Amino acid sequence: MTTRNAEDEIAPPASWDVQGSPKFARSSGVGADDVFKWLVYTTAFAVPAVLVALFVLLVIDAWPALARFGLGFVTSSNWDNVKQQFGTLPYIYGTVVTSLLALLIATPVGVGAAIFVTEYAPRPLRVPVSFTIELLAAIPSIIFGLWGFFALTPIMRSTVEPFMKSVVGPLPVIGGLFQGPSVGKDLFTGGVILSIMILPTIVSISREVLLAVPTMQREGMLALGATRWEAIREAVIPYARVGIAGAAILGLARALGETMAVTMVIGNSSRKITGTLLTPGYTMASAIANQFTEADNPLYFSAIVGVAALLLVVSAIVNIAARLMIWQISRGGAEGGNRG
Template identity: 45%
Template sequence: MSNMSQRMKIQRLQDAFFVNSTRFFAFFVLALLSGIIISLLYGALPSIKAFGLGFISSSDWNPVTDQFGAWPSIRGTLISSAIALVVAVPISFGIAIFLTELSPVWLRRPLGICIELLAGVPSIIYGMWGLFVFAPLFADHVQPWITEVTTGVPILGPLFDGPPMGIGMFTGGLILSIMVIPFVTSVMRDVFEVVPPLLKESAYGLGGTTWEVVWNIVVPYTKTGIIGGIMLGLGRALGETMAITFVIGNSMNDMNSLFDPATTISATLANEFTEAHGELYTSSLIELGLLLFFITFVVLVLSKLLLLRLNRNEGSHS
């Protein structure tokens, strides 16, 4: 009996240690997040006092006169990420469907490994490849053709008008899409594989085509995972630094088309932080980092709300 009570005492101590240790790490993450926010706010305080909310909408960036504005960087971050998602999501969806539904068995594993290896390539390698290989080919063979095809077309014409320089907003978005594809594809493939075979076999037995099975069975069953994969890709695109710095052109000037050079928040930080002199200059760059943190936070919150709404609607329909 004493051995039993001793064993129960040890088990209670082990449970208490496990609960308290996991609680500590959970609160440590919250404390770390709070520390990052507080440090960013403290570092950005001189800029916030000097420019206020006008910092967000201002396009001025002149270190000589200590005039700084975040709008060109914010605009570039949002547009480049949007281009990356528009290009990457359909391609990732197609690759994931091919790997799970159409690919021969002998090809699935090698092709899946190749996709995953792309995610392990350092971002600076993508940037160097984009600058020295992709940008010249894009300027010589693709940009003139796009401009010619879209000339006179409403909306598209002005978007793709401009000199074919190779580097610019559109090139940056395309490089980001190549970097995003492995992440979105991996998530989509994993969630597609968890669809019960019985559901798909039943649909095929009723005469459904592959597309009908995918669209009516696979996608509704895995929509939460699909959105999660897209949000993962968006987070990757929003925070990318080195690759986008190489190919976007790093210009604070106004954009007249997607072919013009531009910049993003991360590219501005990478280019100018080492050259920042003076409290206001450094503080403005820290405020840019705070804005990037806020943008990412808003995107994650909106995605979570969307997932909760989808789950709630699914429950009401059932």
């Protein structure tokens, strides 16, 4: 031992890229470092693997239906198990209508609440208000469903829907949305419950985006003699515009995939597409939940998985769009502001 160490010290290394003296070699053979690194890499690559497996498996199972109906799978509104015809248009329609309605209700309320928290609220109120609204996100879908089923639906049927029919119903174009009997369990109620569920998403992200707007923007406007609202409208909102749109689209992504709450209030019966909101319907998610265990033959099952695959692709696209927009505001906020 001692002689070898002495030799090491006498002969200088040829380069700095040396293995190191045995004196400093680690006691274990294959480094625990390598084992740990390998473990961490495996888990990290498990996440993309799950995503790929998800997509591949769904497409394989959906293939019989997709191959048989082709484009008709998304353009036909004929969904008939007995005749073995599966067109998903009514489900797509239900999903689009309820999600858009939810956005229409939740965006003004959510952005308003975010503006209240960032611009108007007295300091002690800021955290409690945003915390309370964000707690909504922690409530499980099934509890929104229960509340919608027993509390919201009767109110919609007895009060809100007759009111909308009498006020909006006579109007020329949008009046068509509020025709027919008030059933309570319909697309309208589905949209309302979804709007409550996506509210926390819109509030929390809009709040972050608004907080990212430099104070100088507001001060500049106020110094020019603007009122507080004018400063918000002219200097804050244009600056945060892209991020707010991203927040709304992330809310849309959540609305598209919501299952239990919508399933419990949307009626799940009509398979026809009509112009009115006051009709029971299906969304893609509620159709899967309702019919998955009923699928008693291969083509029916394949069609249901096809709906799931469709839902996966659509929500992925919407999610990507939303994240790109939010990413743009958080990274290149100044550019967004100059354009606004």
